[in-house]
Amino acid sequence: MEDFDPIEKMNASVSTLEQSRYINMDKLLKERDLAAVADILLEDTFRETDIFRKDLVDRFLDFALFKVQSGEPYILSMAYPSKRMMDKILEARVITLMNEHLYPEIVLRLLKYFTRNLHDSDTNLYLAALIESDAIIQSIYDTFLLFKKDIFNTNPDRRCVNVKRVQQVSPRTDNKSASPLDAAARFKYVLEFMALKKNVSHIYRAENLALAGAA
Numbered sequence: 151m152e153d154f155d156p157i158e159k160m161n162a163s164v165s166t167l168e169q170s171r172y173i174n175m176d177k178l179l180k181e182r183d184l185a186a187v188a189d190i191l192l193e194d195t196f197r198e199t200d201i202f203r204k205d206l207v208d209r210f211l212d213f214a215l216f217k218v219q220s221g222e223p224y225i226l227s228m229a230y231p232s233k234r235m236m237d238k239i240l241e242a243r244v245i246t247l248m249n250e251h252l253y254p255e256i257v258l259r260l261l262k263y264f265t266r267n268l269h270d271s272d273t274n275l276y277l278a279a280l281i282e283s284d285a286i287i288q289s290i291y292d293t294f295l296l297f298k299k300d301i302f303n304t305n306p307d308r309r310c311v312n313v314k315r316v317q318q319v320s321p322r323t324d325n326k327s328a329s330p331l332d333a334a335a336r337f338k339y340v341l342e343f344m345a346l347k348k349n350v351s352h353i354y355r356a357e358n359l360a361l362a363g364a365a
Contacts, residue, residue, distance in 0.1 A: 188251035294337035300330035
């Protein structure tokens with residue numbers, strides 16, 4: 151069974167991540183125009199053809215998550231513990247890059263991370279704290295509804311297909327790692343946190359997040 155630790159061990163050093171692509175992500179984000187940074191990241195994405203290999207957009211998320219994990223507590227509710235970066239200027243640039251310049255390419259990366267992160271759901275909130283775009287939140291909600299619908303599929307293989315597609319794993323992967331109930335619960339947790347963080351009533355309400363009944 152594949153190991154779904156958060157984006158391949160987020161306790162790895164940022165320097166190791168950067169050296170693998172010879173990009174100093176911190177310097178790039180602080181010194182270059184964000185539109186130019188987006189062009190650099192996306193150019194690598196379009197060049198990379200292997201979906202199982204990390205491109206620079208994936209590595210940007212690694213970097214952002216590492217910076218949040220090593221930051222300060224951000225507690226909107228004790229049930230939803232998150233963090234924020236210590237460097238607020240860098241954080242603001244990361245948020246703008248993620249929500250404006252890297253949309254829509256960033257969406258599938260975020261969905262993949264949330265869906266793969268089986269063992270440490272709190273870290274999903276670290277990335278969720280950086281999300282402000284209604285379009286990205288809508289995609290998260292739509293994916294929640296997709297997984298919620300799959301919960302009631304009685305075919306044990308078919309019910310896991312959509313989760314595996316978002317995870318970008320082989321269809322032969324053990325179904326235990328691709329439970330739509332577990333995935334929907336993780337997305338529900340993220341969406342509940344987003345509702346604390348900002349007004350999302352035009353996208354969904356609390357009653358829409360029930361795992362039983364109509365959306």
